[in-house]
Amino acid sequence: MVKRIINAAIFGYFALFVALTLALGFRWHTQRKAPEQPINYSHEIHVGKLGLECLFCHTTADKSTFAGVPPVETCMNCHVGVKTESPEIQKLTKYWNDKEPVPWNRVHRIRIRNHVYFSHERHVKKGIECAQCHGELGAMAKVRAVSSLKMGWCVSCHEAEGAPTDCLICHK
Amino acid sequence: MDRREFLGWLGVASGASLLAGCDLTRKSEKIIPYLVPPEDGAIPGDATYVSSSCGECPGSCGVTARIRDDRPVKVDGLAGHPVNDGALCLRGQASLNRLYNVDRIRQPLMQDGSGQLVPGTWNQVLAKAAEAIKAPGEHALMSGRTSGSLNLLMDEFATRTSVRRLPEFELLSYAAVREANRSLFDRAVLPAVHPDRADVVITVGADVLDTYGHPVAFAGALAKKRDAGGHFDWYHVEPHVSMTGFKATHRVTARPGSEAFVLAYLLRAVAGKRAIDSRMTAHLQSVPAVDAARAEQATGIPAATLDAMATALAGAHHPLVIAGGVSTAQETGLDVARLAALLQSACGMLGDTVDLGRVGDWSRVGSLSDIDRLTTRLEAGQVGTLILFNIDPVAQLPDGDKFGKALDRAAFLVGVGDVMTPTLERCDVVLPLSHNLESWGDAEPVSGVVNAIQPAFKPLFDTLADGDILMRLMGEISGTAMPSYQQYVLDRWSRDYGASAAAELIKVGFISLPVNASSSATLREPDHRWSFDSAAPVKGATLVVAPSPRWYDGRSRALDLLNEIPDPMAAVTWGDYVSVGLETATALGVADQSEIELRAGGWSGRYTVRRQPGLARDVFVVQRGAGRPGLGWSRTSGEANAVAWDVSVASTGMKKPVGIVSGSLFDDGRGMVPGSHPEHFGALGRITKEHAHGGGHEMKREDTTFYPVPNYPHYRWAMAIDMEKCVGCSACVAACYIENNIPMVGLEQHLKGREMGWIRLEPYYAEDGSKLDTVPAMCQHCDYAPCEPVCPVYATYHNDEGLNAQVYNRCVGTRYCGNNCSYKQRRFNFFSYEHREHPLNLMTNPDVSMRGKGMMEKCTFCVQRIRKARDIAKDENRMIEEGDVTPACVQACPGKAMVFGNLLDEKSEVYQWAHSSRSTRLLEELGTSPGVYYLKKGNGHDA
Numbered sequence A: 001m002v003k004r005i006i007n008a009a010i011f012g013y014f015a016l017f018v019a020l021t022l023a024l025g026f027r028w029h030t031q032r033k034a035p036e037q038p039i040n041y042s043h044e045i046h047v048g049k050l051g052l053e054c055l056f057c058h059t060t061a062d063k064s065t066f067a068g069v070p071p072v073e074t075c076m077n078c079h080v081g082v083k084t085e086s087p088e089i090q091k092l093t094k095y096w097n098d099k100e101p102v103p104w105n106r107v108h109r110i111r112i113r114n115h116v117y118f119s120h121e122r123h124v125k126k127g128i129e130c131a132q133c134h135g136e137l138g139a140m141a142k143v144r145a146v147s148s149l150k151m152g153w154c155v156s157c158h159e160a161e162g163a164p165t166d167c168l169i170c171h172k
Numbered sequence B: 001m002d003r004r005e006f007l008g009w010l011g012v013a014s015g016a017s018l019l020a021g022c023d024l025t026r027k028s029e030k031i032i033p034y035l036v037p038p039e040d041g042a043i044p045g046d047a048t049y050v051s052s053s054c055g056e057c058p059g060s061c062g063v064t065a066r067i068r069d070d071r072p073v074k075v076d077g078l079a080g081h082p083v084n085d086g087a088l089c090l091r092g093q094a095s096l097n098r099l100y101n102v103d104r105i106r107q108p109l110m111q112d113g114s115g116q117l118v119p120g121t122w123n124q125v126l127a128k129a130a131e132a133i134k135a136p137g138e139h140a141l142m143s144g145r146t147s148g149s150l151n152l153l154m155d156e157f158a159t160r161t162s163v164r165r166l167p168e169f170e171l172l173s174y175a176a177v178r179e180a181n182r183s184l185f186d187r188a189v190l191p192a193v194h195p196d197r198a199d200v201v202i203t204v205g206a207d208v209l210d211t212y213g214h215p216v217a218f219a220g221a222l223a224k225k226r227d228a229g230g231h232f233d234w235y236h237v238e239p240h241v242s243m244t245g246f247k248a249t250h251r252v253t254a255r256p257g258s259e260a261f262v263l264a265y266l267l268r269a270v271a272g273k274r275a276i277d278s279r280m281t282a283h284l285q286s287v288p289a290v291d292a293a294r295a296e297q298a299t300g301i302p303a304a305t306l307d308a309m310a311t312a313l314a315g316a317h318h319p320l321v322i323a324g325g326v327s328t329a330q331e332t333g334l335d336v337a338r339l340a341a342l343l344q345s346a347c348g349m350l351g352d353t354v355d356l357g358r359v360g361d362w363s364r365v366g367s368l369s370d371i372d373r374l375t376t377r378l379e380a381g382q383v384g385t386l387i388l389f390n391i392d393p394v395a396q397l398p399d400g401d402k403f404g405k406a407l408d409r410a411a412f413l414v415g416v417g418d419v420m421t422p423t424l425e426r427c428d429v430v431l432p433l434s435h436n437l438e439s440w441g442d443a444e445p446v447s448g449v450v451n452a453i454q455p456a457f458k459p460l461f462d463t464l465a466d467g468d469i470l471m472r473l474m475g476e477i478s479g480t481a482m483p484s485y486q487q488y489v490l491d492r493w494s495r496d497y498g499a500s501a502a503a504e505l506i507k508v509g510f511i512s513l514p515v516n517a518s519s520s521a522t523l524r525e526p527d528h529r530w531s532f533d534s535a536a537p538v539k540g541a542t543l544v545v546a547p548s549p550r551w552y553d554g555r556s557r558a559l560d561l562l563n564e565i566p567d568p569m570a571a572v573t574w575g576d577y578v579s580v581g582l583e584t585a586t587a588l589g590v591a592d593q594s595e596i597e598l599r600a601g602g603w604s605g606r607y608t609v610r611r612q613p614g615l616a617r618d619v620f621v622v623q624r625g626a627g628r629p630g631l632g633w634s635r636t637s638g639e640a641n642a643v644a645w646d647v648s649v650a651s652t653g654m655k656k657p658v659g660i661v662s663g664s665l666f667d668d669g670r671g672m673v674p675g676s677h678p679e680h681f682g683a684l685g686r687i688t689k690e691h692a693h694g695g696g697h698e699m700k701r702e703d704t705t706f707y708p709v710p711n712y713p714h715y716r717w718a719m720a721i722d723m724e725k726c727v728g729c730s731a732c733v734a735a736c737y738i739e740n741n742i743p744m745v746g747l748e749q750h751l752k753g754r755e756m757g758w759i760r761l762e763p764y765y766a767e768d769g770s771k772l773d774t775v776p777a778m779c780q781h782c783d784y785a786p787c788e789p790v791c792p793v794y795a796t797y798h799n800d801e802g803l804n805a806q807v808y809n810r811c812v813g814t815r816y817c818g819n820n821c822s823y824k825q826r827r828f829n830f831f832s833y834e835h836r837e838h839p840l841n842l843m844t845n846p847d848v849s850m851r852g853k854g855m856m857e858k859c860t861f862c863v864q865r866i867r868k869a870r871d872i873a874k875d876e877n878r879m880i881e882e883g884d885v886t887p888a889c890v891q892a893c894p895g896k897a898m899v900f901g902n903l904l905d906e907k908s909e910v911y912q913w914a915h916s917s918r919s920t921r922l923l924e925e926l927g928t929s930p931g932v933y934y935l936k937k938g939n940g941h942d943a
Helices: A002-031 A043-049 A072-079 A087-097 A120-125 A130-134 A151-161 B003-019 B090-099 B122-134 B148-161 B175-185 B215-228 B243-247 B259-271 B278-286 B292-299 B303-315 B333-346 B368-379 B400-407 B466-478 B485-497 B499-507 B582-588 B731-739 B747-751 B816-820 B863-875 B888-892 B909-914
Strands: B048-053 B062-068 B071-077 B109-111 B117-119 B140-143 B190-193 B200-204 B233-238 B250-253 B319-323 B354-360 B385-389 B412-417 B429-432 B441-443 B449-453 B510-512 B541-546 B577-580 B594-600 B603-611 B619-623 B643-655 B688-690 B696-698 B717-722 B760-765 B772-777 B796-798 B804-806 B898-902 B932-935
Touching: A002 B003, A072 A087, A120 B863, B048 B441, B071 B090, B071 B731, B071 B888, B090 B731, B109 B122, B122 B385, B122 B412, B122 B429, B122 B466, B140 B148, B148 B441, B148 B466, B148 B485, B175 B190, B175 B333, B200 B259, B200 B303, B233 B243, B233 B259, B233 B303, B243 B772, B250 B303, B259 B278, B259 B292, B259 B303, B259 B319, B259 B333, B278 B333, B292 B303, B319 B333, B368 B400, B441 B485, B449 B499, B466 B485, B485 B499, B499 B510, B577 B582, B577 B594, B582 B603, B717 B909, B731 B760, B731 B888, B888 B898, B898 B909, B909 B932
Parallel strands: B048 B449, B140 B385, B200 B233, B200 B319, B233 B250, B385 B412, B412 B429, B541 B619, B577 B603, B717 B932
Antiparallel strands: B048 B062, B062 B071, B109 B117, B109 B429, B190 B354, B441 B449, B449 B510, B541 B643, B577 B619, B594 B603, B594 B643, B688 B696, B717 B898, B760 B772, B796 B804
């Protein structure tokens, strides 16, 4: 009797493990999905249809380590008058009138960011197209990460392109 | 259980431990954009700079604040500033800690009636203060030393509100020197000095490298002098020990209270060899005769030394004599100051090395006789409202308790300050002060130089700048709206300096104006009776209360960083300690960490012993800010006494540990002091072995090591440190702490040897205490680093630019590397120090990552700065050039003792220094081939 309970416990334990692995796998899959954003901004419309350049909004991508997202003022430059009847634009205008910056959810995350240094400026100046790492934004209604952004992925490109692979380059 | 069951349980246990590694709590991260892009065009990730003035001591050095993420993250000296020229002392570096001090008063406070201070609003406290000032009575305002616009505004305040300005309060007031200059030259000033012009310097008590005058300027001038070459001799006379003394060429110990005899002897000896006029002769005749024998008997200094000093002084072309510090802060202090001034006049120093025209504005600073008068008036109930403006007399005065009780007799007390102090606790309302980096204003370090004080960002808390507090008070009292202090300052600059100078003040941070006052003066008739020869002789043990290099007069002790950084002479961090001579300690039967009790007059205090080589028998030294020794004050000079004798000393038998972070006070023949083993080492990795028999046997490195010769294609980052120029001030240590987000771990961890400073000054004394070498030591970035091969996960390696790299992600915390480092320069995060309490969490440099628990860290040669320089160089399509990269320590050094650069560049300064004949490396015989070169102390001045 006791033996059966122990057997069941051990079996149950490893089953739990399998379930956990499946759950983690599901989570991994959802991680790659586009997260919900406070305003349903569509790159498809702005980049795909209207043809805006990446650097028009993400101005610091070739000047600084951070590309960041544009200040709310950049959006309002057009949307003070364009398509103001859309509920998403009205959400934007509300943020602007409340003097509250839009709290976007970060899509491209390096997992252990603390000790990794990544400079957008260096990569953009090297002539790497935005789409190479970020995918065809012009086809995305919602932004999602197409690359894993893991170290192996970074190193594979560095090795292929002849960029330095010294640890201190990124882990300074 | 049987084997099968056991294996089953083993599987469960290992599986469970795997689960512990999962992190299911990762929440989504936000990106918050700007609402409107910043108007100065600042790009996130790039730094902007604002020039301002340091307010940590009355020196007012020019500083530049580096602003990242809309907040200042580093304070450095302003390059080209006439006083500090790019360097900044440890207190100035730590002034950032004052800005982000966890203990800052965050909003106005007022008494609630039951003796408690409770938060209030500015309107409430200003209304209360205004009401008290408008009430009938005699109201007064007392501040610390002010200059520039704040001084003018205070005068205006006094006129408009009929609040009387009392003499300004500074504990280290230079009252004796100013009074001596007044009575002898009719110029009650603290003169500037030019040590770079001098060939013989004699300082009596004046700790010119610690706190006296402008220590950063003095160290810089010494560096210039040493670079220029030529004869230079410096005698420092003191009754105790100070870093200044150890860095002078000759440190002369005088019996406490006898310094006047030294100066009187020198005056006689020199006057005999120089042409002097009749007025000087009259003065000389009034000075009691002190010949060599009498001087030796009174001071305990051998006649030969005294004679050497006299000869040097007499033969000097540009001598410099400075008296101050503890030697002028005793009963005979005024005599000491006068004798020094007479020497200055007799030897023609006035107008040459001593500049009476270029002075700090100490004209309104009073002395303790003014405090005495105020105390009497307070006790008689004659004071109505008293505004205590950013001063802490209760904590600093020798009889601070008495003053505190007297304060309670005032009708109303208005306190202005940034942290709670014993003075502010007694106030009826507390008006919180903004930091210099949150304020507008200006300061004048010396006449002719004006520093702008400009804010780096908006105040963190509900505080106001000093000028704004006065403006608001004036407005409340008069009922009219007053302009902001910013407006007042800008208007005054335009009015008094002109529009272009005003623009320069904002852009550059300082302006230099012509000085009209004469740099020399004529001697007046003698009107003084000398008392030093009839003063009661010293008996028993002596207590010296010395100004503190870390805390100044005690005001900077509120900053945690200045407790975390060890005192450079004693290597003690946290705790109140007393320096005890080696012989004295043995005689008392005490050792380090023992507790003793000192009694002087009515005062007693308990301190922990720290043995101090070089300290005379039965002399005990305590620093200002460590307790409050009540030694009274001198009625003749008005200075707080720094020396007391007939002190009773007794061991309490207990141990009260303080943070001693040095293993041994002595080198013990290990060769840790660069150049102390001349028979072993040569420069640049060429191990030369000279046997006693048969000439030299030179072995090249390639012969003697099996390691591959390192191949550096473009750069080999290296550092060189000149031991001759290092003044042991620890500015490098403070700069490193702030630049690299080094955690402050506290006393308990220090007692376990877990201090975290990446660079530290290791004090090594000669066995007889006659010499001190302070070795600035950090990760040596060795070619063949012992730490690299032993890391099991390859988290540390040698990169192709000569840096020993530490990759934090990879480190698993084996600590084998720390064990293997021959120089013990690796630090381990035993705890998680990533999360600092607000607002200290803002005192983090975003360019340097915060290390987590279990990670090893060490000096990186400021790789973040190398990185930044490389970015710029890449944009401009060139190599990183000389001067592009300056690590924090190199930038801060007041003595200009450190250089950094590319060793492969033969034109670089580090290459020149590394190839000098004085160049050596630490522990060369281990074959580690370090990247840090030390220029050993030498008698010559060849580069």
